[in-house]
Each structure stands twice: as structure tokens, then as C-alpha cells.
Amino acid sequence: MQAVSMCDVTVIGHPAPASPPTRAAWVDQLLRRAILTGELAPGEKLLGEKLAEQWGVSPTPLRESFQRLAGEGHVYELRLLLDPAALRSSMRAAAGDAGYADEVGRALRRLEGRHRAMVDFHDAHRAFHLALVSRCSNPLLLQQVGHLLDQSQRYQVWSAGARGGDAGQEHRDLAAAAVAGDVRAAVAVLTAHLRASRDAIPPSVDALSDS
Numbered sequence: 001m002q003a004v005s006m007c008d009v010t011v012i013g014h015p016a017p018a019s020p021p022t023r024a025a026w027v028d029q030l031l032r033r034a035i036l037t038g039e040l041a042p043g044e045k046l047l048g049e050k051l052a053e054q055w056g057v058s059p060t061p062l063r064e065s066f067q068r069l070a071g072e073g074h075v076y077e078l079r080l081l082l083d084p085a086a087l088r089s090s091m092r093a094a095a096g097d098a099g100y101a102d103e104v105g106r107a108l109r110r111l112e113g114r115h116r117a118m119v120d121f122h123d124a125h126r127a128f129h130l131a132l133v134s135r136c137s138n139p140l141l142l143q144q145v146g147h148l149l150d151q152s153q154r155y156q157v158w159s160a161g162a163r164g165g166d167a168g169q170e171h172r173d174l175a176a177a178a179v180a181g182d183v184r185a186a187v188a189v190l191t192a193h194l195r196a197s198r199d200a201i202p203p204s205v206d207a208l209s210d211s
Contacts, residue, residue, distance in 0.1 A: 023057065023061060024061055024064065024065070024068075027055065027057055027061045027062060027064075027065045028065050028068060028069065030055055031062070031065050031066070031069060032069060032074070035069075035074065035077045035078070035081065059140070063140065063144065066078060066082075066144055067147065070147070070148055070151045075148055075151045075152045076152065076194055076195075076197060076198035076201070077198070078144075078148055079145075079148050079149075079152060079194050080191065080194050080195065080198070082141060082144055082145050082148065083129070083133070083145055083148075083190060083194060084187045084190055084191055085141065086133040086136040086138070086141050086142060086145045087132055087133050087136075087178070087183075087186055087187060087190055088183055088187055089133075089135075089136040089137050089138060089141070090132065090133045090134060090135040090136040090137075091135070091178060091181060091183045091186060092183065093135040093136070093137050094135040094181075095181055097135065100134070100135055100178075101178075101179040103131045103134060104128075104131050104132060104175050104178050104179055105175065105179065106131075107124075107127050107128040107130075107131035107132075107175075108128060108171060108172065108175040110124045110127065110128070111124040111125055111127075111128045111171060112168065112171075122153050126146075126149050126150070126153070128171065128175075129145075129149055130145075130146060130149070132174065132175075132178055132186075132190075133145055152197070163196055163197060163199075163200035165192075165193075165196045167193070167196070167197075170189060170192070170193040170196075171193075173189045174186060174189045174190055174193065177189055
């Protein structure tokens with residue numbers, strides 16, 4: 001993918017608009033198209049500074065665009081891009097680190113423990129997913145993952161009971177692969193886990209998020 005400018009935009013077969021929008025709207029358009037058409041696959045490494053360079057923008061408007069799209073109901077599409085990349089980076093950095101395995105194990109036990117309130121479960125769920133990516137070498141990517149985790153909590157509430165699969169078993173499989181250092185298996189489980197959560201979101205909730 002070559003660098004593009006606001007005055008010469010052709011993205012994934014789409015022609016450039018007749019009049020360039022604002023830079024913020026232009027970055028939003030590029031990112032949305034790349035996600036929805038599959039140009040950016042789950043875990044794609046075209047993130048942060050490199051993606052900004054290819055699109056000819058600074059990292060700041062790109063990070064702001066991620067945040068805006070998250071607010072529009074694209075939370076899980078963004079998580080499918082960012083979480084696997086962060087997990088891959090974290091596991092590679094944690095190779096041979098016994099502390100990482102201990103941290104993931106403790107987070108899983110906390111998640112599977114008894115919770116007096118739903119907020120306690122959500123805190124434990126967030127802590128588990130952050131433990132998995134805790135060794136990620138890109139602090140900006142790690143920050144975005146944390147932000148999207150917070151954004152996705154409301155969808156977890158709305159989609160309760162409609163989700164397919166066994167989320168608890170997926171968490172256990174994910175932890176086992178991470179502790180074993182099996183990057184490919186961990187990324188595959190995480191991707192399937194996020195897709196199952198995304199697919200359980202009722203259409204009416206997406207409509208509210210887009211309004």
C-alpha cells in the first residue's frame with residue numbers, strides 16, 4: 001500500500017471524493033474503508049506510526065480516528081485489528097519470562113472466581129485481557145487496547161445470553177496458549193473469541209451506537 005494524500009485518494013478500489021474533506025474526516029474515511037473491506041485483517045501490523053506514514057498523516061489524527069470509530073460502534077472491528085497484534089508482541093517479548101505466566105494465571109483465577117457484582121466481573125475480565133498483552137512493546141498500541149476494552153464493556157452487557165460458544169473455555173484456552181508460548185494458537189483463540197462477542201451484539205444496539 002503506497003502513501004496517499006488528501007488530493008489523490010484511491011483506497012481499495014474506491015475513487016477519491018470530488019472535494020477533499022477535513023483531514024480528520026479523511027483519516028476516518030480511510031480507516032473505516034480499510035476495516036470494512038478487509039484491507040486491514042485481524043492483527044494486521046499496519047498500525048500506529050507505520051500506518052500513519054503510509055497514509056501521509058501524523059500518528060495523532062490516526063489515534064483520534066480510532067477513538068471516534070470506537071464511539072460509532074466499531075469497537076470489535078478495531079479490537080480484531082489491535083488486540084491480536086498486541087498479544088503477538090506481548091508473547092514474543094515474554095518468551096522465557098516466568099512472571100508473565102504467573103500474571104496471566106492469576107488474572108484467569110480472578111476472572112473465574114466469584115464476583116459480588118457485575119462491575120467486579122468486568123474489572124476481572126479487563127485485567128485478564130490486559131495481562132495477556134502486558135508485555136507489548138508498543139505503549140501506544142497498549143493504550144488503545146485498554147481504551148477499546150473499556151468501550152466494549154457496554155456491548156458485553158447488552159449481548160449477554162446471545163453469545164455463542166463458551167466464553168469461559170475460550171478464556172482458559174487463551175491463557176493456556178499464552179502460558180505455553182504458542183503465539184499462533186493464542187491469536188487464533190483470541191480472534192475467534194472477539195468475533196463471537198461481536199456477532200452477539202443485537203442490531204438495535206449497533207444502531208444506537210451509530211446515532
